[in-house]
Amino acid sequence: MDRFALCTVLITFGAMIIEKIESLYQKIYGQQPERTEKLPQSGSDRLYFRVFAPANSQNPATCIATYNYNEQENRTFLAFTESFRSLGLPVPEIYGLSEDYLLYLQEDFGSTSLAGLLETEGHSDRVYSLFQKSLAALARLQVKGHSKVDYRLCLTSTEFGKQAILSDLLYFKYYFLDFLGLPYNKQQLLDEFDVLSVFLGQSRYKYFMFRDFQSRNIMVKDEEVYFIDYQGGMNGGLQYDAAALLWQAKANLSKEWKESLLDYYIEQVDALVDIKVDKNAFKNQFKGFVLIRLLQVLGAYGFRGLFQRKAAFLAGIPIALDNLKKFTDNNVIGIELPEFERILGLITGPETKTKFIPVQATGQTPLVVEINSFSYKKGIPKDNSSNGGGFVFDCRGILNPGRQDEFKKLSGQDKPVQDYLQQRTTMNEYLNSVFDLVSISVENYISRDFDHLQINFGCTGGQHRSVYGAEQTARYLKNKYKVKVVLNHTNQDNWVR
Numbered sequence: 001m002d003r004f005a006l007c008t009v010l011i012t013f014g015a016m017i018i019e020k021i022e023s024l025y026q027k028i029y030g031q032q033p034e035r036t037e038k039l040p041q042s043g044s045d046r047l048y049f050r051v052f053a054p055a056n057s058q059n060p061a062t063c064i065a066t067y068n069y070n071e072q073e074n075r076t077f078l079a080f081t082e083s084f085r086s087l088g089l090p091v092p093e094i095y096g097l098s099e100d101y102l103l104y105l106q107e108d109f110g111s112t113s114l115a116g117l118l119e120t121e122g123h124s125d126r127v128y129s130l131f132q133k134s135l136a137a138l139a140r141l142q143v144k145g146h147s148k149v150d151y152r153l154c155l156t157s158t159e160f161g162k163q164a165i166l167s168d169l170l171y172f173k174y175y176f177l178d179f180l181g182l183p184y185n186k187q188q189l190l191d192e193f194d195v196l197s198v199f200l201g202q203s204r205y206k207y208f209m210f211r212d213f214q215s216r217n218i219m220v221k222d223e224e225v226y227f228i229d230y231q232g233g234m235n236g237g238l239q240y241d242a243a244a245l246l247w248q249a250k251a252n253l254s255k256e257w258k259e260s261l262l263d264y265y266i267e268q269v270d271a272l273v274d275i276k277v278d279k280n281a282f283k284n285q286f287k288g289f290v291l292i293r294l295l296q297v298l299g300a301y302g303f304r305g306l307f308q309r310k311a312a313f314l315a316g317i318p319i320a321l322d323n324l325k326k327f328t329d330n331n332v333i334g335i336e337l338p339e340f341e342r343i344l345g346l347i348t349g350p351e352t353k354t355k356f357i358p359v360q361a362t363g364q365t366p367l368v369v370e371i372n373s374f375s376y377k378k379g380i381p382k383d384n385s386s387n388g389g390g391f392v393f394d395c396r397g398i399l400n401p402g403r404q405d406e407f408k409k410l411s412g413q414d415k416p417v418q419d420y421l422q423q424r425t426t427m428n429e430y431l432n433s434v435f436d437l438v439s440i441s442v443e444n445y446i447s448r449d450f451d452h453l454q455i456n457f458g459c460t461g462g463q464h465r466s467v468y469g470a471e472q473t474a475r476y477l478k479n480k481y482k483v484k485v486v487l488n489h490t491n492q493d494n495w496v497r
Contacts, residue, residue, distance in 0.1 A: 015424060020103055021049055021065040028096040028105065029059045036065070038423035044229075045070070050108065062108040063095055071101045076153045077231035078104065083148040089141050090226040109219035109226045118215060118251055131261055133225045134218050135242065138210065139268035141227065142238055146207040151235050160209050160236025162194075162201035165292060169193040172295040176302035180355075182346055188339040199335055200237065200288045204281070205269070209236030213244045215251055238269060239286040243293045249316070249323035255330075262286065287331050294324045311435065311480070317356040324348050358439075359446050361483040366451040368484045369442065369477055373412070373470040375462030375491040383454045390454030391441075393434055395465035399425040402464045408496050411489075412467030421468050431469060435476055442481055462491030 018036050025033045031054055039048040049065040068074050078101075084091045092107035114130055121127055157164040170193070177184075211232040219226045242265050245251075246258045253261075262283070270277040298320050305313030325348035328341075346352065361367060372381045376396070383390055401407040401420045410417050421427040438455055445453055457469035467489055474485045 017047065017067050017103075018049070018423070020098065021051060021067070021105075024065075024096055024098055024103060024105060025051055025063075029053075029057075031057065031059075037419055039064075051105065060095070060108065063105045064092075064108045065103065065105050067103050069102055073155060073231050074101050074104065076155055079153050080145075080149055080230060080233060081106075083150070084141060084145055084230075087140075087144050087148055089145065090137050090224065091141075091230070092226065092228065109221045109228070112220045113216055114218040114220055114225070115215035115250070117220060123254065123257065128257065128261075130218075130220060130223075130225060131245075131257070132264055134215075134245065135261060135265040136268045137225055137227070138213060138241055138245075139238075139265060139272055141210070141230075142207040142241065143269065143272040146235070149208055149233070154234045155232060157234055159206075160201075160211075160234050160240065162197045164234070164236075165197040165200050166193055168292055168296040168299070169197065171299035171303075174299075175307065176298045177343065177347065179302055179306050180347065180352060182343065184343050185339050189343065192337045192340045195335060196288065196292075196333070196337060196340070199333075200285065200292060203237030203239070203285055205238040205273070205277070205285075206235055207238055209234055209238070210241045210244075211236075213241035214248050215245065237285065237289060239282065239289040240293060243286060243290040247290050247294060247323065247327065249294075249297070249319045252323075284334055288333050290327055290331070291333065294320070294327060298324070309436065314356065315358075315480070318353050321348055321353050321356070358480060359443050360481050361446055365446055365483070366449055367442075367445050368452055368486060369474075370452065370454045370486045370488070371470045371474050371477075372454070372456045372488045372490050373462055373466035374456060374458045375466075375494070376458050376460060378462065378491055378494075380458065381454070381456055381488075381490055383452075385452035385454070387450065387452060390456065391434075391438060392456045392458065393469065395430070395457055395459040395469050398427050398430060398459075398465050400460065400465060401425075402461055402496075407464065410464075411495055412464050412469070412471060417464055418468060421465065427465070427468065431472055431476075434469070434473060438473065438477070439480070442477060442483060446481065446483065461494075461496070462489070463495045 021036055022032055025031075034052040034054045036052070037050045039050055041047065045068070047067040049067070051063050051065050053059040053061055053063075066074075078094060078097065081091050081094055085093065092109065095105040095107070097104045114127075114134060117127055117130065151158045157167075173189075173193075210227070210230050211234060212229060217227060217229045219228060242262060246253060246261055266277055266279060266282060298317070301313045301317050301320055304310045305315075305317060324344070328344050328348055370383075370385075370390075374381050376394075380392055398421070401417050407417050407420065412418065412421070438453075441453055444450075455470075455473060457466040457473070459466040470487060470489065474487045477483050478485055
């Protein structure tokens with residue numbers, strides 16, 4: 001399939017999903033929604049949309065539409081949700097489901113996650129209280145949910161036992177460790193993986209395991225916490241989920257918070273289980289689950305970043321390595337794993353981390369990146385610098401929002417146009433390719449002390465597509481490289497007003 005045909009397919013697919021969402025909404029509520037907005041995509045292949053009810057409607061003001069072509073994943077999520085809601089656990093209500101099980105509407109908990117509050121408030125008393133609420137609710141979900149969920153519906157494995165743990169270790173090996181090309185005794189390492197997986201697979205505290213219990217999957221509404229994205233759950237050690245939350249790299253919780261929150265979580269579990277928790281045994285295995293989780297994250301970052309070339313995951317690798325080093329420097333698992341420990345020492349050393357840190361501009365860096373949007377009717381902007389050259393990207397292959405009356409007097413700086421380009425066109429895929437190309441030059445120019453790079457985005461009128469492309473590229477380069485950017489919209493005086 002050629003590029004034009006692929007673009008057409010993607011545009012048609014996006015429009016088809018929105019039509020399907022509106023049709024399902026109509027079927028459930030007897031009226032069309034006011035509007036549907038695509039939400040930013042996370043690491044999964046699921047597509048999320050926020051659907052707004054019409055004015056003065058008795059329906060929920062908003063709901064979340066989830067489209068996922070993995071029917072079995074949807075069935076598992078919906079079945080787990082039904083079980084948890086029957087127990088009064090904090091998970092979303094499901095409002096409706098398409099006949100093919102690829103689309104469902106669920107309760108909207110808003111846009112505030114525990115991860116978002118961590119970023120804005122830091123380690124405040126309020127955030128600590130929300131961590132406590134999250135762990136208390138987690139304990140209830142794990143212990144009470146265990147007796148209700150049907151583990152036959154689990155997606156990968158019914159139990160996080162020896163084989164599942166070994167799979168996580170091999171995931172780390174294939175998608176991160178082997179990429180580094182470090183010398184190691186393969187057979188000895190595999191033998192030690194086997195020893196560790198047996199040790200952790202014998203956890204005495206096996207209940208429902210959320211599997212991806214991180215602050216991004218904890219929504220906060222009216223100071224209460226709610227959980228999403230638990231479809232990967234299975235039967236497993238309680239400690240894994242607590243490890244995933246407390247040792248999440250981006251959360252960067254202090255040692256004091258980790259220890260006090262773990263003690264609080266153990267108290268919550270102890271009040272729910274029939275046999276009193278042995279704190280020492282629980283904490284000893286907790287360390288092993290922390291290690292497994294940290295390596296699983298590195299494997300995921302390696303797969304998404306090193307192999308799929310997704311920038312956000314590449315950027316997460318240095319943070320994940322720092323987190324692993326904090327753990328290995330201060331914790332002992334309690335079993336002999338000499339080759340494994342040697343490998344962990346190598347990958348947490350400074351040489352490995354520097355491989356994944358992009359070169360960044362400093363106050364002394366001379367480079368200035370000039371980014372222009374322009375109209376092809378007026379011609380490509382001239383590069384008056386001493387070196388000349390640079391990039392010219394033609395945006396005319398992207399569906400033009402300027403052809404529609406509602407967007408004619410707006411520009412690529414306005415949210416309605418941005419939403420249209422993100423949701424109804426292939427602009428996201430286009431810009432991902434642009435970012436890959438310009439990053440090569442920016443990194444090289446910073447390291448060689450070059451002082452100028454020009455990047456131009458052109459479209460028919462220089463008002464919508466090219467403006468959006470220029471704005472997003474400026475934002476990307478500032479965030480990733482801290483480089484000086486001069487942004488010009490050269491045809492602004494001629495925009496339709």
